[in-house]
Amino acid sequence: GQQVMQIPQYQHVQEGEDFTTYCNSSTTLSNIQWYKQRPGGHPVFLIQLVKSGEVKKQKRLTFQFGEAKKNSSLHITATQTTDVGTYFCAGNTGGFKTIFGAGTRLFVKA
Amino acid sequence: DAGVTQSPTHLIKTRGQQVTLRCSPKSGHDTVSWYQQALGQGPQFIFQYYEEEERQRGNFPDRFSGHQFPNYSSELNVNALLLGDSALYLCASSLVAGTDTQYFGPGTRLTVL
Numbered sequence: 001g002q003q004v005m006q007i008p009q010y011q012h013v014q015e016g017e018d019f020t021t022y023c024n025s026s027t028t029l030s031n032i033q034w035y036k037q038r039p040g041g042h043p044v045f046l047i048q049l050v051k052s053g054e055v056k057k058q059k060r061l062t063f064q065f066g067e068a069k070k071n072s073s074l075h076i077t078a079t080q081t082t083d084v085g086t087y088f089c090a091g092n093t094g095g096f097k098t099i100f101g102a103g104t105r106l107f108v109k110a
Numbered sequence: 111d112a113g114v115t116q117s118p119t120h121l122i123k124t125r126g127q128q129v130t131l132r133c134s135p136k137s138g139h140d141t142v143s144w145y146q147q148a149l150g151q152g153p154q155f156i157f158q159y160y161e162e163e164e165r166q167r168g169n170f171p172d173r174f175s176g177h178q179f180p181n182y183s184s185e186l187n188v189n190a191l192l193l194g195d196s197a198l199y200l201c202a203s204s205l206v207a208g209t210d211t212q213y214f215g216p217g218t219r220l221t222v223l
Binding site for chain 1: 143145153165200217
């Protein structure tokens, strides 16, 4: 079945360092979404990418969708302690089922 | 403008029991999806409801069933609970299409003893 793999599983950074998480799908995606979940919280929508090769920025966050629409990345520049949480990618293949990756948990040391 | 609400917040059941979880979507949303999130894992799609019908289902047994009401609120029912059903159950609402932005509720933490 369709799988969405996410690496790394965990990342420890010093405040001010950059952070990147990668997402790979076994099948072509119609779109990909990114969510952030704080410890004890629920997933919060960050962004959706639809077009091949699309790049979107939100302040210190940069999101990319691969040319083949099978991979994506989230890059955070100069991390802050408020960036702590788990970042999930999630994709659709044209139906109504959204497949989530296992997430990358980000730890930021002040 | 109320966001997605879920009840109850926490629930403890024993094996073999049945449970009903409830979700009210964000104002203006008509599509509700349910997810199961085990500790340390990503949310797993259970099913999606639209116009009071189950539109798509994930890889979950028939013990998991749902319902959507005319006001778009939804229920998730789980019968014959197993220890492995212990998880955070999330409801997400969106506008119509499955590719629209999903807004998640705070979840119901179910513990099966």
